Amino acid sequence: MILYDMADSGNCYKPRLLMTKLGIPFTRVEVSSHTGETRKPDYVAKNPNAMVPMLELDDGRRIAESNAILLYLAEGTRFVPADxxxxxxxxxxxxxxxxxxxxxxxxxxxxxxxxxxxxxxxxxxxxxxxxxxxxxxxxxxxxxxxxxxxxxxxxxxxxxxxxxxxxxxxxxxxxxxxxxxxxxxxxxxxxxxxxxxxxxxxx
Missing domain, CATH: 1.20.1050.10 (Glutathione S-transferase Yfyf (Class Pi); Chain A, domain 2)
Structure with missing residues:
Protein backbone atom coordinates (compact mmCIF):
# COMPACT_ATOMS: atom_id res chain seq x y z
CA MET A 1 0.00 0.00 0.00
CA ILE A 2 1.03 3.60 -0.55
CA LEU A 3 0.41 6.31 2.04
CA TYR A 4 0.44 9.83 0.64
CA ASP A 5 1.67 11.65 3.67
CA MET A 6 2.98 14.88 5.16
CA ALA A 7 5.49 14.28 7.93
CA ASP A 8 4.38 17.05 10.30
CA SER A 9 0.63 16.54 9.90
CA GLY A 10 -1.29 15.03 12.79
CA ASN A 11 -3.92 13.70 10.39
CA CYS A 12 -1.20 11.87 8.47
CA TYR A 13 0.36 10.62 11.70
CA LYS A 14 -2.82 8.70 12.54
CA PRO A 15 -2.61 6.03 9.80
CA ARG A 16 1.20 5.95 10.05
CA LEU A 17 0.92 5.11 13.75
CA LEU A 18 -1.77 2.48 13.27
CA MET A 19 0.00 0.77 10.37
CA THR A 20 3.14 0.57 12.47
CA LYS A 21 1.22 -0.96 15.39
CA LEU A 22 -0.38 -3.50 13.06
CA GLY A 23 2.87 -4.35 11.30
CA ILE A 24 1.47 -3.36 7.91
CA PRO A 25 4.23 -2.55 5.42
CA PHE A 26 3.67 0.53 3.31
CA THR A 27 5.40 2.91 0.99
CA ARG A 28 5.32 6.52 2.10
CA VAL A 29 5.10 9.35 -0.43
CA GLU A 30 5.59 12.88 0.92
CA VAL A 31 2.99 15.29 -0.49
CA SER A 32 3.29 18.59 1.34
CA SER A 33 0.61 21.25 1.43
CA HIS A 34 3.31 23.70 2.55
CA THR A 35 4.87 23.61 -0.92
CA GLY A 36 1.63 23.26 -2.89
CA GLU A 37 2.19 19.62 -3.81
CA THR A 38 -1.33 18.64 -2.73
CA ARG A 39 -2.72 21.04 -5.33
CA LYS A 40 -0.68 19.77 -8.28
CA PRO A 41 -2.79 18.25 -11.08
CA ASP A 42 -1.36 14.74 -10.75
CA TYR A 43 -2.27 14.56 -7.07
CA VAL A 44 -5.67 16.25 -7.49
CA ALA A 45 -6.46 13.63 -10.12
CA LYS A 46 -6.06 11.03 -7.37
CA ASN A 47 -7.74 13.03 -4.59
CA PRO A 48 -9.95 15.89 -5.83
CA ASN A 49 -10.14 17.27 -2.29
CA ALA A 50 -6.41 18.05 -2.60
CA MET A 51 -5.52 16.95 0.93
CA VAL A 52 -3.47 14.35 2.73
CA PRO A 53 -3.46 11.68 3.97
CA MET A 54 -4.63 9.33 1.28
CA LEU A 55 -4.14 5.58 1.24
CA GLU A 56 -3.77 3.74 -2.06
CA LEU A 57 -4.52 0.04 -1.77
CA ASP A 58 -2.63 -2.71 -3.56
CA ASP A 59 -5.37 -2.93 -6.18
CA GLY A 60 -5.24 0.82 -6.90
CA ARG A 61 -8.37 1.87 -5.03
CA ARG A 62 -7.94 4.89 -2.77
CA ILE A 63 -9.27 6.09 0.57
CA ALA A 64 -9.02 9.69 1.75
CA GLU A 65 -9.78 11.30 5.14
CA SER A 66 -7.66 10.23 8.09
CA ASN A 67 -10.38 8.70 10.24
CA ALA A 68 -11.85 6.72 7.34
CA ILE A 69 -8.38 5.30 6.73
CA LEU A 70 -8.13 4.39 10.41
CA LEU A 71 -11.42 2.49 10.29
CA TYR A 72 -10.42 0.62 7.14
CA LEU A 73 -7.06 -0.43 8.56
CA ALA A 74 -8.41 -1.29 12.00
CA GLU A 75 -11.34 -3.46 10.94
CA GLY A 76 -11.13 -6.86 12.63
CA THR A 77 -8.37 -5.78 15.03
CA ARG A 78 -8.25 -4.76 18.69
CA PHE A 79 -8.46 -1.13 17.66
CA VAL A 80 -12.18 -1.32 16.77
CA PRO A 81 -14.35 -2.40 19.72
CA ALA A 82 -16.27 -5.63 19.21
CA ASP A 83 -19.15 -4.43 21.38
Missing part, protein backbone atom coordinates in the same frame (compact mmCIF):
# COMPACT_ATOMS: atom_id res chain seq x y z
CA UNK A 84 -21.76 -2.54 19.35
CA UNK A 85 -22.18 0.28 21.88
CA UNK A 86 -18.46 0.76 22.40
CA UNK A 87 -17.95 0.75 18.63
CA UNK A 88 -20.53 3.54 18.36
CA UNK A 89 -18.61 5.46 21.01
CA UNK A 90 -15.46 5.12 18.92
CA UNK A 91 -17.31 6.61 15.94
CA UNK A 92 -18.71 9.36 18.19
CA UNK A 93 -15.22 10.43 19.24
CA UNK A 94 -13.92 10.23 15.67
CA UNK A 95 -16.63 12.69 14.61
CA UNK A 96 -15.91 14.86 17.66
CA UNK A 97 -12.23 14.95 16.74
CA UNK A 98 -12.88 16.24 13.23
CA UNK A 99 -15.69 18.66 14.12
CA UNK A 100 -14.96 19.98 17.62
CA UNK A 101 -11.25 19.29 18.19
CA UNK A 102 -9.05 19.39 15.09
CA UNK A 103 -10.51 22.63 13.65
CA UNK A 104 -9.38 24.49 16.77
CA UNK A 105 -6.45 22.69 18.39
CA UNK A 106 -4.70 21.73 15.15
CA UNK A 107 -5.58 24.96 13.36
CA UNK A 108 -4.32 27.16 16.18
CA UNK A 109 -1.01 25.32 16.21
CA UNK A 110 -0.76 25.74 12.42
CA UNK A 111 -1.52 29.46 12.65
CA UNK A 112 1.26 29.91 15.18
CA UNK A 113 3.91 27.62 13.69
CA UNK A 114 3.55 27.54 9.88
CA UNK A 115 4.88 30.71 8.19
CA UNK A 116 2.42 30.41 5.31
CA UNK A 117 -0.48 30.54 7.81
CA UNK A 118 0.73 33.64 9.67
CA UNK A 119 -1.45 35.98 7.61
CA UNK A 120 -4.54 34.17 8.91
CA UNK A 121 -3.49 34.45 12.56
CA UNK A 122 -5.73 37.40 13.38
CA UNK A 123 -6.46 38.17 17.04
CA UNK A 124 -10.08 37.13 16.48
CA UNK A 125 -9.12 33.78 14.92
CA UNK A 126 -6.58 33.04 17.64
CA UNK A 127 -9.10 33.89 20.36
CA UNK A 128 -11.79 31.70 18.78
CA UNK A 129 -9.51 28.70 18.31
CA UNK A 130 -8.20 29.04 21.88
CA UNK A 131 -11.70 29.18 23.36
CA UNK A 132 -13.10 26.29 21.35
CA UNK A 133 -9.96 24.20 21.67
CA UNK A 134 -10.10 24.55 25.43
CA UNK A 135 -13.76 23.54 25.33
CA UNK A 136 -12.79 20.35 23.47
CA UNK A 137 -10.03 19.60 25.97
CA UNK A 138 -12.53 20.13 28.78
CA UNK A 139 -14.95 17.62 27.25
CA UNK A 140 -12.13 15.12 26.89
CA UNK A 141 -10.92 15.69 30.44
CA UNK A 142 -14.40 15.15 31.87
CA UNK A 143 -14.69 11.83 30.04
CA UNK A 144 -11.20 10.70 31.02
CA UNK A 145 -11.81 11.42 34.70
CA UNK A 146 -14.08 8.37 34.62
CA UNK A 147 -12.59 6.29 31.80
CA UNK A 148 -9.10 5.10 30.85
CA UNK A 149 -9.77 5.43 27.12
CA UNK A 150 -12.44 6.89 24.86
CA UNK A 151 -14.39 3.83 23.68
CA UNK A 152 -14.75 1.31 26.45
CA UNK A 153 -11.85 0.21 28.62
CA UNK A 154 -9.35 -0.41 25.82
CA UNK A 155 -7.25 1.66 23.45
CA UNK A 156 -8.95 2.15 20.06
CA UNK A 157 -8.97 4.20 16.88
CA UNK A 158 -10.67 6.95 18.88
CA UNK A 159 -7.57 7.30 21.03
CA UNK A 160 -5.28 7.38 18.00
CA UNK A 161 -7.39 10.09 16.36
CA UNK A 162 -7.53 12.29 19.46
CA UNK A 163 -3.89 11.74 20.40
CA UNK A 164 -2.60 12.99 17.04
CA UNK A 165 -3.16 16.68 17.76
CA UNK A 166 -3.67 16.65 21.53
CA UNK A 167 -0.13 15.52 22.30
CA UNK A 168 1.28 18.64 20.63
CA UNK A 169 -1.46 21.06 21.72
CA UNK A 170 0.94 23.09 23.84
CA UNK A 171 2.61 24.26 20.62
CA UNK A 172 -0.70 25.98 19.91
CA UNK A 173 -0.74 27.69 23.29
CA UNK A 174 -2.96 25.22 25.14
CA UNK A 175 -2.02 24.43 28.75
CA UNK A 176 -2.34 20.67 29.15
CA UNK A 177 -1.51 20.81 32.85
CA UNK A 178 -4.97 22.35 33.26
CA UNK A 179 -6.39 19.00 32.10
CA UNK A 180 -4.79 16.36 34.33
CA UNK A 181 -6.95 13.49 33.09
CA UNK A 182 -5.93 14.28 29.51
CA UNK A 183 -2.26 14.44 30.52
CA UNK A 184 -2.52 11.02 32.20
CA UNK A 185 -4.28 9.58 29.15
CA UNK A 186 -1.48 10.81 26.87
CA UNK A 187 0.96 8.72 28.91
CA UNK A 188 -1.28 5.65 28.62
CA UNK A 189 -1.45 6.08 24.85
CA UNK A 190 2.32 6.39 24.62
CA UNK A 191 2.76 3.24 26.72
CA UNK A 192 0.67 1.12 24.33
CA UNK A 193 2.66 -1.50 22.44
CA UNK A 194 4.17 -0.32 19.17
CA UNK A 195 3.85 3.41 19.79
CA UNK A 196 6.00 5.67 17.64
CA UNK A 197 6.27 9.48 17.76
CA UNK A 198 5.00 11.75 15.02
CA UNK A 199 8.54 12.24 13.75
CA UNK A 200 8.85 8.55 12.88
CA UNK A 201 8.69 7.57 9.22
CA UNK A 202 9.55 4.19 7.65
CA UNK A 203 12.97 3.68 6.12
Missing amino acids: KYERALAYQWLFFEQYSHEPYIAVRKALLTFPERAKDATPERLAQTLERGNKALGVMNQHLERNAFFAGSAYSVADIALYAYTHSAEKGGFQLDAYPAVAAWLKRVEADKGHVPIEWVPD
Whole structure:
Protein backbone atom coordinates (compact mmCIF):
# COMPACT_ATOMS: atom_id res chain seq x y z
CA MET A 1 0.00 0.00 0.00
CA ILE A 2 1.03 3.60 -0.55
CA LEU A 3 0.41 6.31 2.04
CA TYR A 4 0.44 9.83 0.64
CA ASP A 5 1.67 11.65 3.67
CA MET A 6 2.98 14.88 5.16
CA ALA A 7 5.49 14.28 7.93
CA ASP A 8 4.38 17.05 10.30
CA SER A 9 0.63 16.54 9.90
CA GLY A 10 -1.29 15.03 12.79
CA ASN A 11 -3.92 13.70 10.39
CA CYS A 12 -1.20 11.87 8.47
CA TYR A 13 0.36 10.62 11.70
CA LYS A 14 -2.82 8.70 12.54
CA PRO A 15 -2.61 6.03 9.80
CA ARG A 16 1.20 5.95 10.05
CA LEU A 17 0.92 5.11 13.75
CA LEU A 18 -1.77 2.48 13.27
CA MET A 19 0.00 0.77 10.37
CA THR A 20 3.14 0.57 12.47
CA LYS A 21 1.22 -0.96 15.39
CA LEU A 22 -0.38 -3.50 13.06
CA GLY A 23 2.87 -4.35 11.30
CA ILE A 24 1.47 -3.36 7.91
CA PRO A 25 4.23 -2.55 5.42
CA PHE A 26 3.67 0.53 3.31
CA THR A 27 5.40 2.91 0.99
CA ARG A 28 5.32 6.52 2.10
CA VAL A 29 5.10 9.35 -0.43
CA GLU A 30 5.59 12.88 0.92
CA VAL A 31 2.99 15.29 -0.49
CA SER A 32 3.29 18.59 1.34
CA SER A 33 0.61 21.25 1.43
CA HIS A 34 3.31 23.70 2.55
CA THR A 35 4.87 23.61 -0.92
CA GLY A 36 1.63 23.26 -2.89
CA GLU A 37 2.19 19.62 -3.81
CA THR A 38 -1.33 18.64 -2.73
CA ARG A 39 -2.72 21.04 -5.33
CA LYS A 40 -0.68 19.77 -8.28
CA PRO A 41 -2.79 18.25 -11.08
CA ASP A 42 -1.36 14.74 -10.75
CA TYR A 43 -2.27 14.56 -7.07
CA VAL A 44 -5.67 16.25 -7.49
CA ALA A 45 -6.46 13.63 -10.12
CA LYS A 46 -6.06 11.03 -7.37
CA ASN A 47 -7.74 13.03 -4.59
CA PRO A 48 -9.95 15.89 -5.83
CA ASN A 49 -10.14 17.27 -2.29
CA ALA A 50 -6.41 18.05 -2.60
CA MET A 51 -5.52 16.95 0.93
CA VAL A 52 -3.47 14.35 2.73
CA PRO A 53 -3.46 11.68 3.97
CA MET A 54 -4.63 9.33 1.28
CA LEU A 55 -4.14 5.58 1.24
CA GLU A 56 -3.77 3.74 -2.06
CA LEU A 57 -4.52 0.04 -1.77
CA ASP A 58 -2.63 -2.71 -3.56
CA ASP A 59 -5.37 -2.93 -6.18
CA GLY A 60 -5.24 0.82 -6.90
CA ARG A 61 -8.37 1.87 -5.03
CA ARG A 62 -7.94 4.89 -2.77
CA ILE A 63 -9.27 6.09 0.57
CA ALA A 64 -9.02 9.69 1.75
CA GLU A 65 -9.78 11.30 5.14
CA SER A 66 -7.66 10.23 8.09
CA ASN A 67 -10.38 8.70 10.24
CA ALA A 68 -11.85 6.72 7.34
CA ILE A 69 -8.38 5.30 6.73
CA LEU A 70 -8.13 4.39 10.41
CA LEU A 71 -11.42 2.49 10.29
CA TYR A 72 -10.42 0.62 7.14
CA LEU A 73 -7.06 -0.43 8.56
CA ALA A 74 -8.41 -1.29 12.00
CA GLU A 75 -11.34 -3.46 10.94
CA GLY A 76 -11.13 -6.86 12.63
CA THR A 77 -8.37 -5.78 15.03
CA ARG A 78 -8.25 -4.76 18.69
CA PHE A 79 -8.46 -1.13 17.66
CA VAL A 80 -12.18 -1.32 16.77
CA PRO A 81 -14.35 -2.40 19.72
CA ALA A 82 -16.27 -5.63 19.21
CA ASP A 83 -19.15 -4.43 21.38
CA LYS A 84 -21.76 -2.54 19.35
CA TYR A 85 -22.18 0.28 21.88
CA GLU A 86 -18.46 0.76 22.40
CA ARG A 87 -17.95 0.75 18.63
CA ALA A 88 -20.53 3.54 18.36
CA LEU A 89 -18.61 5.46 21.01
CA ALA A 90 -15.46 5.12 18.92
CA TYR A 91 -17.31 6.61 15.94
CA GLN A 92 -18.71 9.36 18.19
CA TRP A 93 -15.22 10.43 19.24
CA LEU A 94 -13.92 10.23 15.67
CA PHE A 95 -16.63 12.69 14.61
CA PHE A 96 -15.91 14.86 17.66
CA GLU A 97 -12.23 14.95 16.74
CA GLN A 98 -12.88 16.24 13.23
CA TYR A 99 -15.69 18.66 14.12
CA SER A 100 -14.96 19.98 17.62
CA HIS A 101 -11.25 19.29 18.19
CA GLU A 102 -9.05 19.39 15.09
CA PRO A 103 -10.51 22.63 13.65
CA TYR A 104 -9.38 24.49 16.77
CA ILE A 105 -6.45 22.69 18.39
CA ALA A 106 -4.70 21.73 15.15
CA VAL A 107 -5.58 24.96 13.36
CA ARG A 108 -4.32 27.16 16.18
CA LYS A 109 -1.01 25.32 16.21
CA ALA A 110 -0.76 25.74 12.42
CA LEU A 111 -1.52 29.46 12.65
CA LEU A 112 1.26 29.91 15.18
CA THR A 113 3.91 27.62 13.69
CA PHE A 114 3.55 27.54 9.88
CA PRO A 115 4.88 30.71 8.19
CA GLU A 116 2.42 30.41 5.31
CA ARG A 117 -0.48 30.54 7.81
CA ALA A 118 0.73 33.64 9.67
CA LYS A 119 -1.45 35.98 7.61
CA ASP A 120 -4.54 34.17 8.91
CA ALA A 121 -3.49 34.45 12.56
CA THR A 122 -5.73 37.40 13.38
CA PRO A 123 -6.46 38.17 17.04
CA GLU A 124 -10.08 37.13 16.48
CA ARG A 125 -9.12 33.78 14.92
CA LEU A 126 -6.58 33.04 17.64
CA ALA A 127 -9.10 33.89 20.36
CA GLN A 128 -11.79 31.70 18.78
CA THR A 129 -9.51 28.70 18.31
CA LEU A 130 -8.20 29.04 21.88
CA GLU A 131 -11.70 29.18 23.36
CA ARG A 132 -13.10 26.29 21.35
CA GLY A 133 -9.96 24.20 21.67
CA ASN A 134 -10.10 24.55 25.43
CA LYS A 135 -13.76 23.54 25.33
CA ALA A 136 -12.79 20.35 23.47
CA LEU A 137 -10.03 19.60 25.97
CA GLY A 138 -12.53 20.13 28.78
CA VAL A 139 -14.95 17.62 27.25
CA MET A 140 -12.13 15.12 26.89
CA ASN A 141 -10.92 15.69 30.44
CA GLN A 142 -14.40 15.15 31.87
CA HIS A 143 -14.69 11.83 30.04
CA LEU A 144 -11.20 10.70 31.02
CA GLU A 145 -11.81 11.42 34.70
CA ARG A 146 -14.08 8.37 34.62
CA ASN A 147 -12.59 6.29 31.80
CA ALA A 148 -9.10 5.10 30.85
CA PHE A 149 -9.77 5.43 27.12
CA PHE A 150 -12.44 6.89 24.86
CA ALA A 151 -14.39 3.83 23.68
CA GLY A 152 -14.75 1.31 26.45
CA SER A 153 -11.85 0.21 28.62
CA ALA A 154 -9.35 -0.41 25.82
CA TYR A 155 -7.25 1.66 23.45
CA SER A 156 -8.95 2.15 20.06
CA VAL A 157 -8.97 4.20 16.88
CA ALA A 158 -10.67 6.95 18.88
CA ASP A 159 -7.57 7.30 21.03
CA ILE A 160 -5.28 7.38 18.00
CA ALA A 161 -7.39 10.09 16.36
CA LEU A 162 -7.53 12.29 19.46
CA TYR A 163 -3.89 11.74 20.40
CA ALA A 164 -2.60 12.99 17.04
CA TYR A 165 -3.16 16.68 17.76
CA THR A 166 -3.67 16.65 21.53
CA HIS A 167 -0.13 15.52 22.30
CA SER A 168 1.28 18.64 20.63
CA ALA A 169 -1.46 21.06 21.72
CA GLU A 170 0.94 23.09 23.84
CA LYS A 171 2.61 24.26 20.62
CA GLY A 172 -0.70 25.98 19.91
CA GLY A 173 -0.74 27.69 23.29
CA PHE A 174 -2.96 25.22 25.14
CA GLN A 175 -2.02 24.43 28.75
CA LEU A 176 -2.34 20.67 29.15
CA ASP A 177 -1.51 20.81 32.85
CA ALA A 178 -4.97 22.35 33.26
CA TYR A 179 -6.39 19.00 32.10
CA PRO A 180 -4.79 16.36 34.33
CA ALA A 181 -6.95 13.49 33.09
CA VAL A 182 -5.93 14.28 29.51
CA ALA A 183 -2.26 14.44 30.52
CA ALA A 184 -2.52 11.02 32.20
CA TRP A 185 -4.28 9.58 29.15
CA LEU A 186 -1.48 10.81 26.87
CA LYS A 187 0.96 8.72 28.91
CA ARG A 188 -1.28 5.65 28.62
CA VAL A 189 -1.45 6.08 24.85
CA GLU A 190 2.32 6.39 24.62
CA ALA A 191 2.76 3.24 26.72
CA ASP A 192 0.67 1.12 24.33
CA LYS A 193 2.66 -1.50 22.44
CA GLY A 194 4.17 -0.32 19.17
CA HIS A 195 3.85 3.41 19.79
CA VAL A 196 6.00 5.67 17.64
CA PRO A 197 6.27 9.48 17.76
CA ILE A 198 5.00 11.75 15.02
CA GLU A 199 8.54 12.24 13.75
CA TRP A 200 8.85 8.55 12.88
CA VAL A 201 8.69 7.57 9.22
CA PRO A 202 9.55 4.19 7.65
CA ASP A 203 12.97 3.68 6.12
